[in-house]
Amino acid sequence: DQQVKQNSPSLSVQEGRISILNCDYTNSMFDYFLWYKKYPAEGPTFLISISSIKDKNEDGRFTVFLNKSAKHLSLHIVPSQPGDSAVYFCAANLYNFNKFYFGSGTKLNVKP
Amino acid sequence: DGGITQSPKYLFRKEGQNVTLSCEQNLNHDAMYWYRQDPGQGLRLIYYSQIVNDFQKGDIAEGYSVSREKKESFPLTVTSAQKNPTAFYLCASTDGGKNTGELFFGEGSRLTVL
Numbered sequence: 001d002q003q004v005k006q007n008s009p010s011l012s013v014q015e016g017r018i019s020i021l022n023c024d025y026t027n028s029m030f031d032y033f034l035w036y037k038k039y040p041a042e043g044p045t046f047l048i049s050i051s052s053i054k055d056k057n058e059d060g061r062f063t064v065f066l067n068k069s070a071k072h073l074s075l076h077i078v079p080s081q082p083g084d085s086a087v088y089f090c091a092a093n094l095y096n097f098n099k100f101y102f103g104s105g106t107k108l109n110v111k112p
Numbered sequence: 113d114g115g116i117t118q119s120p121k122y123l124f125r126k127e128g129q130n131v132t133l134s135c136e137q138n139l140n141h142d143a144m145y146w147y148r149q150d151p152g153q154g155l156r157l158i159y160y161s162q163i164v165n166d167f168q169k170g171d172i173a174e175g176y177s178v179s180r181e182k183k184e185s186f187p188l189t190v191t192s193a194q195k196n197p198t199a200f201y202l203c204a205s206t207d208g209g210k211n212t213g214e215l216f217f218g219e220g221s222r223l224t225v226l
Contacts, residue, residue: 002154009152034214043116043202043217044155089154091215098143098162098206100215104154 003027004092006103014111019077021106023090026071030092030101035064035075038087038105047088048075080110114139118203118218125190125197125225133188133221135203144186145204145215148172155202161186190223198225 005024013019021035031052036044050057050064050073057064063076077084087105116137125131137144143162147155157170161180175194180186186205190197203218 004154006154036215036217041200041220041222043118043204043219044215045217046214049214099157099160100145100204100206101157102147102155104152 002104003030004090004101004103006090006106008106009104010107010109012109012111013080015082016079019075019080019084019108019110021075021077021088021090021108023073023075023103024071025073025092025101027092027094027101028068028071029094032093033064033066033073034091034093034100035062036089036091037084038089044089077108080108082110082112084108085110116203116205116216116218118201118221121219121221123221123223125223127225128192130189130191131223133190133201133203133223135186135188135218136184137186137203137205137216137218138184139205139207139216140183141205141207141216142183143206144180145206146170146176146178146186146188147202147204149200149202149220158188158201197223199223 034049035047037047038044048062066073087107089105090103092101119134145160146158159178161167177189201221204215
């Protein structure tokens with residue numbers, strides 16, 4: 001049973017526009033959420049995170065929003081750049097168990 | 113520089129052979145993990161270890177084995193019992209939430225069964 005879901009396998013946006021990647025989770029006990037970016041044949045790299053006590057975290061062009069009542073988080077990239085083209089994974093963590101659950105990923109393509 | 117080193121990057125195996133993937137970290141992290149990625153799928157947890165000499169099965173542990181004799185090392189053995197071993201394997205570590213709780217990943221090892 002997948003506890004973290006990314007229902008959009010791919011997303012295509014124009015350079016300069018906003019990219020919105022979505023993620024849903026089922027376990028209300030998750031207390032920390034992370035986004036990772038991955039290029040082919042490489043390990044994922046950490047992008048941004050948010051604690052469950054917050055509803056927004058911003059880092060440059062990247063903003064993560066958390067809606068706990070809906071068990072939903074999203075990653076906004078503004079403005080999108082061609083170099084942002086990659087697969088994005090969301091992950092959730094149960095702090096006390098130090099166990100991470102990953103979604104299936106969304107492949108973002110930013111067109112020049 | 114601190115980081116996670118996985119080797120080999122590419123590995124070919126004949127059916128019926130066991131292979132061991134190496135994972136070494138110099139980040140002084142307590143927890144280490146092995147994930148598997150298949151095309152179009154997310155990262156699935158194979159095994160994880162929160163401390164030396166202790167490890168737990170993840171969601172897809174069948175056909176795999178691990179050891180954690182040293183803090184820096186968490187090798188994964190893909191046994192002949194693993195029916196579909198061709199995949200991209202990722203090792204990761206974390207400081208156990210002492211700071212951001214972020215997972216750090218290695219570059220991955222691609223295993224192909226011939």
